[in-house]
Amino acid sequence: MAADVVDLIMQDHREVERLFDELKDNPEKRVGLLPVLTTLLSAHSRAEESEVYPAAAAEADEADEVAHSQEEHVEADELLAKLAATDPESADFDKALQKVIDAVSHHVEEEETKVLPGMRANLSEERRMQLGEAFAAARKEHLGDQPDDITREQLLQQARNADVSGVSSLDKDQLQKKLRQEASE
Incomplete structure (x- = not known):
């Protein structure tokens, strides 16, 4: 069953907020919940980066917001x-x-007030459904990934999303360093 990509992204945001509350309020559950949080955020980020951000930038006129959101993903x-x-x-x-809660909450607020409304306004319902399918498939593919599992190809996608040029010849470590440097500026 297809779902609107904007709705799927917002559902993930609510689940992450729930996990944050659980981690803060129940220290005895941290050992079990921490990998759930890190894998959900990693899968969500990789799916947005590969499927949603390129479409939001090219088709929904959200290139500047996508570049900023991508920088926030690198920081997260x-x-x-x-x-x-x-x-x-x-x-x-x-x-x-x-620190994670503050960074992710800031990112969610910006994404939900800038990028996602732009996608609703500028992409057809049919296109948002297509992106929803692609997002869900990519997220499923990356469930189990941790932040450090990122590949060079995924880093190159981050660079494209953040409009960082001149990185195609960099190795994975150099690319990751460059993206972190760009995100902190």
Whole structure:
């Protein structure tokens, strides 16, 4: 059954917010919930980057917003990797979790007030349904991925989405460093 890509993205956002609340309110569940959060956010991000952002930029006139959103994905990946490497029972976990919550909440707010309304306004319902199918398939393909599992090809897609040029000759580590540098500027 096809679903509107905007609705699917917003459903994921609500699930991530629920997981944030669980992680904050139930420290005893952190060991089990942390991989759920990191895999959902990783799969969601990779699906947006490969299927949604290119269409939003090219077809919905959202190129600037997509570039900004892509930079926020790079930042979130870095924060998620740090969170995943932090002992859920340590004092540092709460600080690392809050950084992820702040970054992702900011991203969700911007995406839901800028990119997604632009997609609703500028893409036909049929196109949003097609993108919904592609998004769901890509997200399913990446379930189980962690932030550090990103491939060079996925990094190149991030660079295209963020309008970062001159990176095709870079290896994976150089590309990741370049994207992080661009995102922090």
